[in-house]
Structure formats: C-alpha cells, structure tokens
Amino acid sequence: MIKVEHLSKRFGNLTVLSDISTTVCKGEVISIIGPSGTGKSTFLRCLNLLDQPSGGSILIDGVDLLDKHTDVPKIRQKMNMVFQSFNLFSHLTALENLTIGQTRLHGMGKNEAEQKSHELLKLVGLAEKANAYPDELSGGQKQRVAIARCLAMEPEIILFDEPTSALDPTMVSEVLAVIRRLAKDGMTMLIVTHEMDFARDVSSRVFYMDEGGIYEEGTPQQIFEQPQREKTRAFINRVRSFNYQITGPDYDLYAMNAEIEIFCERQILPRRTRHNLLLLVEELLQLHQPLMSTTALELSIAHSEKHDTLEIMLENSGKALNPLENTLQGDDLGLKIITGLTESITYQRLNNKNRVTLLMN
Amino acid sequence: MDIQTQKEANATVLTLSGRMDAVTAPEFEGVIKQLIADNITSFVVDFQGLDYISSAGLRALLATAKLLKGKGGQLRFANITGTVKEVFDISGFGSIFQMHDSVAAALAEIS
Numbered sequence: 001m002i003k004v005e006h007l008s009k010r011f012g013n014l015t016v017l018s019d020i021s022t023t024v025c026k027g028e029v030i031s032i033i034g035p036s037g038t039g040k041s042t043f044l045r046c047l048n049l050l051d052q053p054s055g056g057s058i059l060i061d062g063v064d065l066l067d068k069h070t071d072v073p074k075i076r077q078k079m080n081m082v083f084q085s086f087n088l089f090s091h092l093t094a095l096e097n098l099t100i101g102q103t104r105l106h107g108m109g110k111n112e113a114e115q116k117s118h119e120l121l122k123l124v125g126l127a128e129k130a131n132a133y134p135d136e137l138s139g140g141q142k143q144r145v146a147i148a149r150c151l152a153m154e155p156e157i158i159l160f161d162e163p164t165s166a167l168d169p170t171m172v173s174e175v176l177a178v179i180r181r182l183a184k185d186g187m188t189m190l191i192v193t194h195e196m197d198f199a200r201d202v203s204s205r206v207f208y209m210d211e212g213g214i215y216e217e218g219t220p221q222q223i224f225e226q227p228q229r230e231k232t233r234a235f236i237n238r239v240r241s242f243n244y245q246i247t248g249p250d251y252d253l254y255a256m257n258a259e260i261e262i263f264c265e266r267q268i269l270p271r272r273t274r275h276n277l278l279l280l281v282e283e284l285l286q287l288h289q290p291l292m293s294t295t296a297l298e299l300s301i302a303h304s305e306k307h308d309t310l311e312i313m314l315e316n317s318g319k320a321l322n323p324l325e326n327t328l329q330g331d332d333l334g335l336k337i338i339t340g341l342t343e344s345i346t347y348q349r350l351n352n353k354n355r356v357t358l359l360m361n
Numbered sequence: 362m363d364i365q366t367q368k369e370a371n372a373t374v375l376t377l378s379g380r381m382d383a384v385t386a387p388e389f390e391g392v393i394k395q396l397i398a399d400n401i402t403s404f405v406v407d408f409q410g411l412d413y414i415s416s417a418g419l420r421a422l423l424a425t426a427k428l429l430k431g432k433g434g435q436l437r438f439a440n441i442t443g444t445v446k447e448v449f450d451i452s453g454f455g456s457i458f459q460m461h462d463s464v465a466a467a468l469a470e471i472s
Contacts, residue, residue, distance in 0.1 A: 253382065253383060253384050254384070272444070275412075275413065275444050276444075278413070279413070279415055279444075279448070282382055282383060282415045282417075283415060283416055285383075286383060286415070286416060286417060331416075331420070333416035333419050333420060333452050334415075334416040336416075336451055336452045336453065337415070337416055337448060337451055337452055339451075340451030340452075341451070
C-alpha cells in the first residue's frame, strides 16, 4: 500500500531523515515511537508531502508521490492526517468542519454531506456537539472532531501525528478509544505516539526511530519485551522506569512526588498503588536522611507490566552502610511500614555503592 | 496539610486534612505545642480528611502523646480509615492509641 525507498529529508545542513526504506500493508497499524527530535513527525509529514522529501521515493498503491505528474491533493485525500493541535476551522461548527471538505473537494451535496457528518460525529461520540464551535469543546472533543473530519474524506490511510500530546491526561483515553475502534475496523494507520501502553495494545508493528531512521522495528512484543538494539533497549527501559537524584537533605519532596505521579499516570497504576509507592519512597528516603548531607542518592522506580510489580531502588556511593540494620531514626516505624507494604526488601553493597531494593506488587 | 482547631467543652478537636508527611508533620507538632503551652491538655484528633500519613506523621503523634502524658493530658483519635488506618495497623499504632469511630464518641470518653 505504501512503499518507501531511501527516503531522506534535510533542513539546510541538518539531516533529519536518512535512507528510510519500509513497506506498509493494508490494514496495518504502525506505531512510531522514539525520543524527541528523531524525525518521527517529519517522516509522517514527508509521507503526505507536507514536508518535501530531499531524496528517495514514496509509492502509494504503485503511484510515485514525488513524480511531477502525480495528483498530490488526490493522494492526500487517500492518506489523510490528524495533527497534534487539531487544526479545526475555528469559525465553523463541528458539523461544518466535517461538511466543508466533502462539499468542496468531493463535490457532495450539502444534505448528503451533513447526513454523513452527523453519522461520523456519532461514531466519535459527539452527536450532541454538531452545532458547537471548536472553542466550546474540550481538547479531547476537538481531537475527536478532527478525527471525524479526517474520516469524512474517506481516507484509506490515516497518519496521526502525536494525537494526544496536546491533551490533558484526563482526555487522552477518549481519543485513544476512537483510534482503537478505527484499528479494529481495519483502517490502515501510522501513529506517532508517546503513549506506550496504547502503542503496545493497538499496533500490528512498531517502528522505533532514532539516528534519522527506523532504528528497529518489530511486533509490539518484540520491541517492548525483547528489543534487540542498544538505543531501543535504553529507550524502552527509560519509558518503564523513573529516575531521580536527591542531592541534599533539603530535597523537595513534593517536586519529586509530582514527577512520580506523572510516571504513575503513564504506567496507569491504580490509586492505591500510587499512594503506597509515594509512601515507600518517602520512608526509604527517611531511612537515608542522615546520609544526605554527605552523599547523593539515586532513586529509580521500574514498572514491570508483565509481572505487575514495581521495583524501587535507592543507591548511594557513601561508605558501606546498611540503613535497614542501623535504623538511624531511633525507631523502626519507617521500616515497619516498608516491610508491611513490600514483598521483599534487600540491601546489597555493589561496585562501591550501597543499594536498597524494594519490590512491591 | 490543613489543621483546623475547634474548642469543645472538655477538649480541643484538631481536624486534619491532606498529607501528614516529613514536610507537614513539624507543622502539626508546632500547633499542638503552642496549644499545650496555653495549658490545653485534652485533645481529639480527627483524621477524617487525612489521606496520607508517613512515619514522620506517626512520630509527631507519638511525641505529642509523650508530651501530654508528662502533663496528665489526654489524646484520642477519631475517624481513622482507609490508607491511614492501614499505616496505623502496620506500625502497631492501633494498639497504642485510643481510637474512636467519631469525634463525638472520642469526646464522650474524655474525662
């Protein structure tokens, strides 16, 4: 359906994409993941010529997109795009945002276009908002209108460029639910996303982009559970883990908690687990409080979805000292809480570092 | 953490809400020490609105209890539920302190 060969894109001296070759078949759902600035969005934008490729070829059903004689607007209707920032017409209602393309580009009659638009708004759960203007809609609703508008053009392929990045966390799921439904209905889609659980669930294939290309690709199972290449492994581990450095006794507990909360939200951890995780981290840090003025502490939290466990690790490079044995607080209250909420608690002296590891499930 | 103080006939009720952790526990100790300095020695602490307590909070409660014992005062707890109760149970606090299902029940027990 889509065949990309030796695609490259340069902005001046900066090479963003170099030598990308891949094939996308009908009905495939491909999630494109990777660090910021690795060309994920540029790749999508090159596919429908919002950015002009610097080299290579893109074939859509055998038609060369870069051929001067190709009808690009027609190809774009076949391969429509949903943007991070919705790009709705603010002076038109939700319904009018859907009908305008159908009447002007497809030459459809107004009544027919409106009927179809109502059906599409219903499909994305916004039948009641047909007459609302974009400013009257939430971010999640705007993005659903944008998806319905995209569907109104009857595309065969939809390109999603970070469709949930501009949304409040509470609105992400409503948009992802619509995309999941399209995937179930067999729509061919390429989705640039930072929502890893979604990418794992919905995709038939995952592209990990780095170094200006598709650095590694595979099934969600391969990419998320058994990534083969170094940078993919590092990225996947970073996504699944949280790291924080405590550099002194006056550390900002609430700033750290806020970051842990964001991590928990990404991992979709239940409220009770979040509560216990925050409590365990505070207790663990309290046990280390007397050491904080002499050594930095490295906190890491890793979530294993497969085993449904959380591992909390705290390391320091100070002299050998097991804070679990030498309760520096003068009582064992913190230790009792830690023991009561964890499956295991261990101390190791490794590579001249003290390491305490808690496992909770 | 927010601490509301309400004077009743036989005791002062401290209503806590939010988090009682390493940052906020000293605030609680400061408030109660000031009240004790003003010769108030009977307290009911209402935990209804508290949704987080760590060992730092427990230590503040323990220190308060010790301070009041030395002055012949009383300290009773009301409405300990959910995750706060779990922390009380894990740490063995449930058996140390007098706990009641409501502020009214706690006040009724204050002599």
